[in-house]
Amino acid sequence: MTEVISMPILHSTYINIVNFLQSVTLKSAREKEEFFQMLLLKLKDSHIFAEVVAKRIIPLLLTPVILSDQYAVKHVIQHILCPVGETVTKRPKDGQGGVLPESTFARHVIPKIVELFQSRLIHVRMILVENFSKYVHLFEKSVLNNVVLPEILLGLSDSNNQLVQGSLRALADAVPVVGGDVIVGEEREKIFSHGVPKFDGRALNESQSLAFEVKLPPRKKLVRKQE
Known part of the structure; x- marks a missing residue:
């Protein structure tokens, strides 16, 4: 952890994010709006490792308090809960895509989601x-x-x-x-079928519609119980 955020810029960004989230209940509505509006861009621009985000920052976001904040929900949460496919090499420049790769998401975020359920x-x-x-x-x-x-x-x-x-x-x-x-449940049956186009050799005009020959499976007969 120390090595990951040893650079002054990384250290400052990481510490500021964590400190804000830990004291979010003391912040004004204006402060929270500004913070959550810029959070994804800060995470992207600071290049904090995904493992650090997943282990240290995401748990602070996925709490009942943060999940009740309108600004967090609007600007952050939907992206936090959107894993990035392993084949995706670039995140959107505006920071508004997913945050964590699927493998990291599965290891660290899924257990938290199970807990929240x-x-x-x-x-x-x-x-x-x-x-x-x-x-x-x-x-x-x-x-x-x-x-x-x-x-x-x-x-x-x-x-x-x-x-x-x-x-x-x-x-x-x-x-x-x-x-x-x-x-x-397992007791399912085939009820709907694909329609097979039926042509009669003539060209269709505007007043005609394409007829379909629909092959339906046999229906089960309803047997009334005698009283």
Whole structure:
């Protein structure tokens, strides 16, 4: 750690960021707006190592207090929760892309996210589900299936409609990772089919529409129980 921030500029930037986050509750709204508006650019321009950002700065950002701050949410949090693909070699010049590479994100940020999913604060949960599609693929399958998804399902029973909506979207985002059976159960059947274009050899005019021959699977007959 000492070697990483031994240069005066790096030391000053790192210390200023940490000190501000540790005393954020004492700052004015104007100070917080200015700080969070410039934070991503400071991280980029100071060239602080990703491991240091992940281990020392991100945990100070992913707290209920910071996640309730409108300026932090607007300018920083959505980017903090967006891992950068390993093939991406450059970050946007304005600092408004993801912050950490996926490997670093998976090691240090995912465990913090798992911890936050067990919070019952609605503003924390909303941020997690709203950004879920960005990092869902980085969970270990066992953690996703046994810890995270049950927590998201719990959100469907909440009285807050926005949370229910966000939870449903998060479950949809998990389908490519865990499969539909995990989300809705294994008893699924093929109901919809692809339409096959049917041509009669004539050119279509404006008043005609392309007809489709739709092949549907046989429907199950409903058997009424006799009383």
